[in-house]
Amino acid sequence: MGLIDDRFDKNIFITSLDFVFNWARRSSLWWLQFGLACCAIEMISASMSRFDLAERFGMLYRASPRQADMMFIAGTVTKKMAPIVRTLYDQMPEPKWVISMGSCANVGGPYDTYAVLQGVDQVIPVDIYVPGCPPTPEALYYGVLELQNRVIKYETMAKKQGVDAAESQRRADRAEAMAAQV
Ligand code: SF4
Numbered sequence: 001m002g003l004i005d006d007r008f009d010k011n012i013f014i015t016s017l018d019f020v021f022n023w024a025r026r027s028s029l030w031w032l033q034f035g036l037a038c039c040a041i042e043m044i045s046a047s048m049s050r051f052d053l054a055e056r057f058g059m060l061y062r063a064s065p066r067q068a069d070m071m072f073i074a075g076t077v078t079k080k081m082a083p084i085v086r087t088l089y090d091q092m093p094e095p096k097w098v099i100s101m102g103s104c105a106n107v108g109g110p111y112d113t114y115a116v117l118q119g120v121d122q123v124i125p126v127d128i129y130v131p132g133c134p135p136t137p138e139a140l141y142y143g144v145l146e147l148q149n150r151v152i153k154y155e156t157m158a159k160k161q162g163v164d165a166a167e168s169q170r171r172a173d174r175a176e177a178m179a180a181q182v
Pocket residue numbers: 037038039040074075076101102103104105109110132133134135
């Protein structure tokens with residue numbers, strides 16, 4: 001142990017678990033492999049070698065919502081597709097975030113028709129809206145950076161509602177899980 005004796009005296013820092021978890025979450029957002037229309041082509045372009053969205057932010061496409069903690073809504077959300085978008089969102093584990101990409105996902109875009117949802121926030125909560133038709137990869141980058149600023153401030157339930165509330169929620173979750181096993 002002689003090599004590390006007295007080497008760390010000046011290198012100790014104190015932080016919170018929330019910050020460490022959020023730092024890890026922010027630096028490895030894995031997004032659901034999912035696209036709805038032409039905006040998805042721009043999203044794919046942003047993730048390819050020229051713009052390298054995935055590599056720069058530690059991001060990865062995941063083919064299952066259960067392995068994803070982020071979702072780009074890239075394209076026109078039709079009313080037929082809206083319940084499927086909601087189901088995919090529900091299947092993602094907490095905590096999870098949504099970026100609405102492009103005018104169609106934000107507000108229906110040019111399609112003010114009976115068949116198109118006038119904004120994906122009618123079915124799922126949205127964290128960041130990226131405007132444009134389609135947004136450029138640079139705009140999408142900006143949206144991801146804004147989302148990272150949001151993720152680093154994410155507060156656990158214990159911080160928001162108190163330790164007792166978190167504990168009773170944990171107990172309720174455990175009881176529900178045990179009841180499901182019976
Ligand atoms: S916003 Fe424009 S580019 Fe994006 S899905 Fe709608 S029509 Fe296509």
